[in-house]
Amino acid sequence: MDDSVTTMQLPSPAKLNLFLHIIGRREDGYHELQTLFQFIDLCDTLDFSLTHNNQVTISPLIEQLPTEDNLIYKAAKLLTPFKQDARFGIDIILTKQLPMGGGIGGGSSNAATTLLALNVLWKCHLSLEKLAELGVQLGADIPVFVMGFAAFAEGVGEKLQKVELDTPYFLLIKPNCHVSTGQIFTDKYLTRDTPPLRISHALKLGGHNDCLEVVKKHNPEVNEAYLWLKNHGDAKLTGTGACLFLAFDNWHDAERVRLATPQKWQSWVCRGCNVSPTHAVLNQWIEQNWSECRQ
Numbered sequence: 291m292d293d294s295v296t297t298m299q300l301p302s303p304a305k306l307n308l309f310l311h312i313i314g315r316r317e318d319g320y321h322e323l324q325t326l327f328q329f330i331d332l333c334d335t336l337d338f339s340l341t342h343n344n345q346v347t348i349s350p351l352i353e354q355l356p357t358e359d360n361l362i363y364k365a366a367k368l369l370t371p372f373k374q375d376a377r378f379g380i381d382i383i384l385t386k387q388l389p390m391g392g393g394i395g396g397g398s399s400n401a402a403t404t405l406l407a408l409n410v411l412w413k414c415h416l417s418l419e420k421l422a423e424l425g426v427q428l429g430a431d432i433p434v435f436v437m438g439f440a441a442f443a444e445g446v447g448e449k450l451q452k453v454e455l456d457t458p459y460f461l462l463i464k465p466n467c468h469v470s471t472g473q474i475f476t477d478k479y480l481t482r483d484t485p486p487l488r489i490s491h492a493l494k495l496g497g498h499n500d501c502l503e504v505v506k507k508h509n510p511e512v513n514e515a516y517l518w519l520k521n522h523g524d525a526k527l528t529g530t531g532a533c534l535f536l537a538f539d540n541w542h543d544a545e546r547v548r549l550a551t552p553q554k555w556q557s558w559v560c561r562g563c564n565v566s567p568t569h570a571v572l573n574q575w576i577e578q579n580w581s582e583c584r585q
């Protein structure tokens with residue numbers, strides 16, 4: 291095998307929940323959702339190098355996250371039974387840009403990017419559907435990153451219908467707090483009875499985020515940032531937070547508000563995407579290395 295097919299560099303994007311309705315709770319404690327996922331072009335980068343030592347290494351270490359708990363490591367382990375050659379291993383370099391615990395799905399995205407890359411480098415030849423089915427065992431958000439299209443999602447977030455959305459610019463703000471998804475979903479004041487919508491209505495009418503009130507209650511800084519952003523338009527919370535976002539028609543207006551954002555909060559201007567940047571790059575890679583991929 292030549293060098294071009296033993297290495298791969300992929301972007302690992304964030305997502306936004308343009309709305310997040312909780313319509314019920316399952317017996318296992320997981321919540322039934324209706325949510326609209328769109329990717330944004332704010333990404334981590336993962337560099338993969340194939341080895342033949344049967345090891346999975348990830349560098350640099352993420353502070354306070356043992357490698358065994360890193361979703362990248364767990365994703366690689368999930369694919370191990372499907373490797374074409376048991377000696378295959380992988381060295382992964384993670385360049386982190388996405389804040390953790392922000393409701394933008396960085397960990398889930400990293401796991402999905404790993405499944406997609408190793409499926410090719412380890413010649414597992416699994417379908418996207420099979421990879422999504424494996425991924426959901428690690429997190430409810432992983433299937434949408436595996437499938438790679440903007441989607442209306444139901445179930446726990448894994449039943450996906452592809453949608454074509456406007457692609458505005460977003461101002462994204464990260465208040466200085468880390469929200470625990472588990473804590474929000476177990477709060478007794480969380481409302482879990484939003485009536486289910488048909489997809490056509492959901493796309494026409496939009497929606498709200500049922501987690502907002504509970505997240506603001508636990509995290510005063512989210513409340514403060516929300517009130518600030520609301521002065522500039524229809525501010526929204528993504529997932530279980532802590533990140534907030536606001537849509538703009540053009541980059542200049544978004545950047546103008548970003549420059550006025552209190553400096554104690556991290557802020558970015560990014561663009562909504564209907565196709566995951568991971569898939570855009572992976573498809574190019576596969577095209578360039580097609581003959582080797584098929585072996």
Ligand SMILES: C[C@@](CO)(OP(=O)(O)O)[C@H](O)COP(=O)(O)OP(=O)(O)OC[C@H]1O[C@@H](n2ccc(N)nc2=O)[C@H](O)[C@@H]1O
Pocket residue numbers: 307310319320321322323325392393394395398428429430431432445446447471472475528529530531
């Ligand atoms: C809320 C959402 C919306 O996109 O995003 P985030 O804010 O985490 O990014 C997701 O559903 C989160 O997905 P993910 O972060 O993968 O969640 P998981 O690891 O599967 O679950 C974390 C915890 O959240 C709760 N959970 C998660 C999803 C769901 N539909 N119902 C739940 O009750 C469970 O208690 C679980 O223990």
Ligand SMILES: Nc1ncnc2c1ncn2[C@@H]1O[C@H](COP(=O)(O)OP(=O)(O)O)[C@@H](O)[C@H]1O
Pocket residue numbers: 355359360361362389390391392393394395396397398399400401471529531532
């Ligand atoms: N590769 C990873 N990147 C980020 N977080 C990870 C990763 N692997 C495991 N985690 C854990 O998952 C948690 C949630 O991460 P993340 O997906 O970025 O946030 P959120 O679910 O709020 O969008 C982190 O706080 C961290 O403990």
